[in-house]
Amino acid sequence: MKLLYYSLSFYLCLITPASAAAPKETAVPLPCTIRSPTSHAFFDLNPLHIEDPTLSKKTNPRDYSWNATGWGLGYNFTMNFCGPVVEDLAEDGVVGVEKEMWRNVSAYYKQGGKVYSIGQQNSSPVLHGRKLVLNYTDGSPCDSEAAKRAHTIEDLSRREIIDPDDDDKKNKPSKGDDDDEDDDEKVKKPTKTPTSSVRRKNTVISLLCDKEPLSPLLTLSFVAASPDECTYFFEARSSAGCGGIEVAKQTLSPSGVFGVIVMIAVIVYLVGGCVYSRMVLHQRGWQQLPNYSLWAGMFGFFRDLFIILTSSCARFLPSRQGYSRVNGGVGGSGSGRGRGRGDSDAENRLIDELNEEWDD
Known part of the structure; x- marks a missing residue:
């Protein structure tokens, strides 16, 4: 036992300086994962991802994304986690989204035969206190909000600036009347407002923990939408929303x-x-x-x-001497053949003598 202890101590002395000198490398977090800074719980949303059937290695891959009923809106929602939806949107197209970005749509709905995106792919969940949230942004343009904003700007531009000294100026003309009229025209003339960036639809998904063993993998529910239908709120109950322990990836089998x-x-x-x-x-x-x-x-x-x-x-193993005997006795030279016959005759005579003695 002492020998074992001495050997182990010697080995540890060799490996300890090497491990201490190695710099600590910060591990890059995997997509769709996050660690809580307070409880240090690890959240992984990758189990909720539905792979593309054409790229999946499963025998019977799923060919449709997660669905949620849009109560009171007149249309339903389709979405995926940690990746784009598996449905092909190239046939119908996506309203207000560039064609190159159709393959990155992670949530959408259909209305009037048109497809409206409510968010692009996002693999970075965030924590708001104890709430795990996943945001999808840069969807289709919010047309209703844009019209409402344009109507508001038009009303504001038609207003006039009321000055209590306007009556006095009208009753008492002066040399600067022309200048005042020019100023009034400048005030009444609508000014050009700079074009602002178009607001787009987005989605907020709150991940809730569900530890029931008989529950499905995911229960997706629509909660509400903003009055202008530009932001949509969902709740997703799943075991993936429960914090766990990160399993280190082994480099060796x-x-x-x-x-x-x-x-x-x-x-x-x-x-x-x-x-x-x-x-x-x-x-x-x-x-x-x-x-x-x-x-x-x-x-x-x-x-x-x-x-x-x-x-x-x-x-x-065959030897040369054995082959020479066989050849000499069967198809060899005359001398060899004679030797073989002589030996056989002597054996026959010996057998006959022994038989005669046995009979006597």
């Missing part, structure tokens, strides 16, 4: 880990045994190896076994 452990054990055994045999037992040469007599005996045993097997198998 179980067999690789076992092989590393065995290699370390062998190195510790050899190094520790050699040090002990040299320093304590004062051995030199091959005698320094730990348990040298045991390993030498095992080597000798396998060597003898190999010699026995090879020698027993050598008897079944």
Whole structure:
């Protein structure tokens, strides 16, 4: 046991400085994952992602996205998590969205035969206190809000600035009347407002924890929409909304880990045994190896076994002498043939003599 302790301490002394000198690398978070800064719980929304059936390796892949009923709106919603929807939107097109961005739509609805996007793909959930939220932005333009804003600007431009001194100016004309009239015209003339960026539809999804074992993977519900139908709110109940522990990704397989452990054990055994045999037992040469007599005996045993097997198998190999006997006795030269017959005659005579003696 002391030898094992000494070997382990020696090995730890070698690896500790190397591990301490290595700089700590900050791990890049995976898409659609987040860690709580307060509770340190790890959230992973990737199980809610529905893969493209054409790219999925499953035998029966799902070919439709998550659906939610739009209560009171007259249309329903379709969306996906951590990726675009699996439906093909190229046939109908998406209103107000560039064609290159159709493949990144993560939520949409259909109304009047047209497709309206309510958010592009987003793989970065956020935490608002204990609330896990996923936002989809840059959807189709909010046409109703744009019209309302244009109507408001038009009403404001038609207003006149009321000045209590206007009556006095009208009753008392002066040399600057022309200038005042020009100023009034400038005030009454509507000014050009700079064109602002178009507001677009967006989606807010609140992820709630559902630990019921018999519950479905996801229960998606529509909550409400803004009065101008520019922002939509949803609740998603799933086990993915429950914080858990992050599982570290192993770079080695179980067999690789076992092989590393065995290699370390062998190195510790050899190094520790050699040090002990040299320093304590004062051995030199091959005698320094730990348990040298045991390993030498095992080597000798396998060597003898190999010699026995090879020698027993050598008897079944054809030799030159055996072939010469067969050839000489069957189709060889005359001398060889004569020798074969003479030997057979002598054997026959001996057999006959033994038979005669046996009969007597």
